[in-house]
Amino acid sequence: MNILVLPACLLAVVATGLATPGDPPAKVPPPLASWRDTDAKKAVLEFVAKVSDEDSAVFVPPAERIAVFDNDGTLWPENPMPFQLAFALDELKRRLPDEPAWKDDPAVTAALEGNLPALLADHYKGLFRIIELTGSGLTTVEFADRVRAWLATAKHPRFDRPYDQLAYLPMLELLAYLRAHDFKTFLVSGGGADFMRVFSERVYGVPPEQVVGSNTRVVYDLREDGPVLVKTMNDLFIDDKAGKPAGIHQFIGRRPIACFGNSDGDRQMLEYTTIDNPHPSLGLIVHHTDAEREFAYDKDAKSSGKLVTSLADAPERGWILVDMRNDWAEVFAP
Amino acid sequence: MNILVLPACLLAVVATGLATPGDPPAKVPPPLASWRDTDAKKAVLEFVAKVSDEDSAVFVPPAERIAVFDNDGTLWPENPMPFQLAFALDELKRRLPDEPAWKDDPAVTAALEGNLPALLADHYKGLFRIIELTGSGLTTVEFADRVRAWLATAKHPRFDRPYDQLAYLPMLELLAYLRAHDFKTFLVSGGGADFMRVFSERVYGVPPEQVVGSNTRVVYDLREDGPVLVKTMNDLFIDDKAGKPAGIHQFIGRRPIACFGNSDGDRQMLEYTTIDNPHPSLGLIVHHTDAEREFAYDKDAKSSGKLVTSLADAPERGWILVDMRNDWAEVFAP
Numbered sequence: 001m002n003i004l005v006l007p008a009c010l011l012a013v014v015a016t017g018l019a020t021p022g023d024p025p026a027k028v029p030p031p032l033a034s035w036r037d038t039d040a041k042k043a044v045l046e047f048v049a050k051v052s053d054e055d056s057a058v059f060v061p062p063a064e065r066i067a068v069f070d071n072d073g074t075l076w077p078e079n080p081m082p083f084q085l086a087f088a089l090d091e092l093k094r095r096l097p098d099e100p101a102w103k104d105d106p107a108v109t110a111a112l113e114g115n116l117p118a119l120l121a122d123h124y125k126g127l128f129r130i131i132e133l134t135g136s137g138l139t140t141v142e143f144a145d146r147v148r149a150w151l152a153t154a155k156h157p158r159f160d161r162p163y164d165q166l167a168y169l170p171m172l173e174l175l176a177y178l179r180a181h182d183f184k185t186f187l188v189s190g191g192g193a194d195f196m197r198v199f200s201e202r203v204y205g206v207p208p209e210q211v212v213g214s215n216t217r218v219v220y221d222l223r224e225d226g227p228v229l230v231k232t233m234n235d236l237f238i239d240d241k242a243g244k245p246a247g248i249h250q251f252i253g254r255r256p257i258a259c260f261g262n263s264d265g266d267r268q269m270l271e272y273t274t275i276d277n278p279h280p281s282l283g284l285i286v287h288h289t290d291a292e293r294e295f296a297y298d299k300d301a302k303s304s305g306k307l308v309t310s311l312a313d314a315p316e317r318g319w320i321l322v323d324m325r326n327d328w329a330e331v332f333a334p
Numbered sequence: 335m336n337i338l339v340l341p342a343c344l345l346a347v348v349a350t351g352l353a354t355p356g357d358p359p360a361k362v363p364p365p366l367a368s369w370r371d372t373d374a375k376k377a378v379l380e381f382v383a384k385v386s387d388e389d390s391a392v393f394v395p396p397a398e399r400i401a402v403f404d405n406d407g408t409l410w411p412e413n414p415m416p417f418q419l420a421f422a423l424d425e426l427k428r429r430l431p432d433e434p435a436w437k438d439d440p441a442v443t444a445a446l447e448g449n450l451p452a453l454l455a456d457h458y459k460g461l462f463r464i465i466e467l468t469g470s471g472l473t474t475v476e477f478a479d480r481v482r483a484w485l486a487t488a489k490h491p492r493f494d495r496p497y498d499q500l501a502y503l504p505m506l507e508l509l510a511y512l513r514a515h516d517f518k519t520f521l522v523s524g525g526g527a528d529f530m531r532v533f534s535e536r537v538y539g540v541p542p543e544q545v546v547g548s549n550t551r552v553v554y555d556l557r558e559d560g561p562v563l564v565k566t567m568n569d570l571f572i573d574d575k576a577g578k579p580a581g582i583h584q585f586i587g588r589r590p591i592a593c594f595g596n597s598d599g600d601r602q603m604l605e606y607t608t609i610d611n612p613h614p615s616l617g618l619i620v621h622h623t624d625a626e627r628e629f630a631y632d633k634d635a636k637s638s639g640k641l642v643t644s645l646a647d648a649p650e651r652g653w654i655l656v657d658m659r660n661d662w663a664e665v666f667a668p
Contacts, residue, residue: 063535063541066543140583184543186543193587194587197587201397207397208586208587208588209400209518209520209543209544209585209586209587209588210543211587215584217571217580217584218580218583218584219576219580220576220577220579220580220602220606222602222605222609225610226609226610227579227602227605227606227609227610229579229580229583235569235571237551242553242554243554245554245561245563246551246552246553246554246563249474249552249563250527250549250551250552251543251585252542252543253527253528253531253542253543253545254542254543268554268556268561271556271561272554272561275556275560275561276559276560276561
């Protein structure tokens with residue numbers, strides 16, 4: 001519904017949320033409240049204003065307002081390791097007593113030793129082996145239940161909070177701000193789709209059908225107790241680097257006009273969003289500069305999140321760099 | 335926004351569309367106007383009413399109201415052949431003069447002879463070869479342009495209309511009716527996602543990101559004139575039969591509560607939607623019984639749309655059978 005055709009009595013409702021006509025107008029919090037008033041915030045506000053103003057020469061119809069967000073390092077931390085890897089390692093340890101054969105697997109040895117470089121070597125071969133051991137053969141419902149159980153009990157080693165309470169507050173505000181301006185917000189992440197969908201709606205307000213992630217085929221079976229989908233490792237799709245624009249096409253089928261990332265794994269989707277896009281577009285990189293409140297890394301990232309080429313290309317491409325330490329007044333919700 | 339908290343002055347707007355407060359209340363057309371008042375229509379209306387009534391014991395929150403629609407034979411005809419096959423054959427003929435090597439290909443010979451059984455034999459091997467020849471190597475933008483050009487010129491041999499003007503009117507009404515009750519409508523079809531996305535929003539009101547179809551990987555490339563995605567035949571996923579629930583999980587990530595199909599290719603997604611679903615659910619099969627206005631076929635379908643097992647299972651599963659001849663007052667828009 002176009003706001004211009006709303007009856008006057010409704011304008012206050014739109015402006016103040018769910019107030020009824022009798023209420024005095026509520027105070028609307030300023031957008032992006034946890035962002036400091038720096039150039040990064042200004043650039044975001046200006047972009048959203050110009051594409052959502054019908055009188056603007058660069059107005060973008062709501063249906064085309066697609067925004068894509070990387071997850072690890074962009075919406076929540078990826079240190080000391082991506083949270084999904086922490087889940088897989090915890091699952092491995094939990095199930096190990098019942099799976100004696102696992103002990104002879106070199107990936108398991110590396111995992112139990114906490115040897116992250118060994119797990120990530122050879123195109124993440126060890127990591128995928130751990131993911132296979134802890135996920136393959138489960139039904140999608142069983143897998144989701146395990147993720148849910150882990151989120152309910154595990155805590156981040158440094159912040160001592162459940163992992164799903166570590167979303168960056170400024171980014172949650174940004175997601176909500178874009179949606180309030182009729183953007184459709186998607187996750188486009190190297191993380192597993194089946195992993196992220198367990199919490200994406202609750203934590204980010206992003207429904208499962210707007211989650212694009214790494215994935216494999218599932219196999220349908222009609223069992224005695226109903227239909228199930230069984231996880232396999234077939235046709236593994238890694239939604240990272242050049243896989244990100246491919247995943248965006250496969251799952252969304254249109255070019256985004258706004259893209260948010262933090263590493264070289266996001267470079268290709270930043271390009272796909274911002275280079276020669278017929279619509280105006282926004283590319284933004286969260287630069288981890290805040291060792292005190294979060295972490296500080298870029299070229300020397302230890303597990304994931306290496307940021308070199310995206311950083312080098314940013315000035316020429318017009319991508320906005322968010323300096324976490326200076327641009328964010330808060331990092332996490334209190 | 336919950337309709338119960340709307341100011342009174344807005345209720346008329348919601349009821350009548352975009353009328354402004356000064357207008358007299360417009361006459362709202364009855365829902366599913368092209369459906370006759372038979373059991374099929376009643377079942378649909380009752381299902382939608384009970385899941386969208388907040389006071390109902392079986393109320394389903396809007397976010398969970400996922401409806402999936404097969405395309406060929408469910409939303410538009412699939413005779414004398416699926417429309418995408420007609421497109422591929424027309425493309426083959428159009429490009430043949432410039433591609434002399436194609437003439438030696440047995441699939442091309444079968445296609446030029448109109449030998450449909452040969453093309454569909456051996457798990458559609460010939461058909462996929464034609465799809466490869468006419469699509470692989472193109473960018474996604476080039477491919478969409480070709481589909482668009484074809485839709486603008488080609489006409490259906492029997493109905494003498496552009497193919498995209500052959501959507502079933504009762505099904506268009508059903509799509510709109512479900513969306514008016516906060517259902518999110520998806521295509522889940524054996525057709526190619528890249529083919530259907532060209533017209534899905536315009537013809538069905540289904541945006542590209544809600545189209546689940548057969549697909550292959552695309553390869554990202556940053557060229558001189560901007561980023562492109564090149565079509566390949568890698569990792570072919572056929573969104574049919576057991577592939578449909580798998581595709582639903584991969585792309586949507588939740589179980590639908592309403593499923594609409596017309597053939598044995600839809601049986602597994604009907605099962606996945608309706609068997610042991612924690613929510614109430616609806617399964618519906620369009621039975622082609624109308625040789626006069628459209629086509630009549632089920633077990634003897636010639637190209638696609640064979641209907642045997644889904645029909646046999648329908649009574650036990652509680653799936654609604656739509657008898658096209660008796661249940662639909664109109665088939666196509668005038």
